[in-house]
Amino acid sequence: MKVKIHVRRGAAGRQYYQTYEVEVEDPRITVLDLLIKVREDLDGTLSMRYACRMGVCGACAMVINGVPRLACATKLSDLGTSEIFVGPLPNRNIIKDLVTD
């Protein structure tokens, strides 16, 4: 299935959405896996933070389709759509893209 992911990028005050289209074989992959795939295959400049990849540390917290969630604990199939919007958590200092202070 083809997934469109719109990522809010840039630093504070200069943000914009960048859209990537990714072919996904298994809809059970997580949003974090999808972002890593984007970074590895399409755009090496995309910045995000993660550590445990098990829903424990909270490093991958971001807003996904309007709801604050852990990207490593959110499967594409949970979202029920092939169009995904991701952005940094609100009320945080944005360092770059999805990385906040």
Ligand code: FES
């Ligand atoms: S990477 Fe630790 S909670 Fe997602």
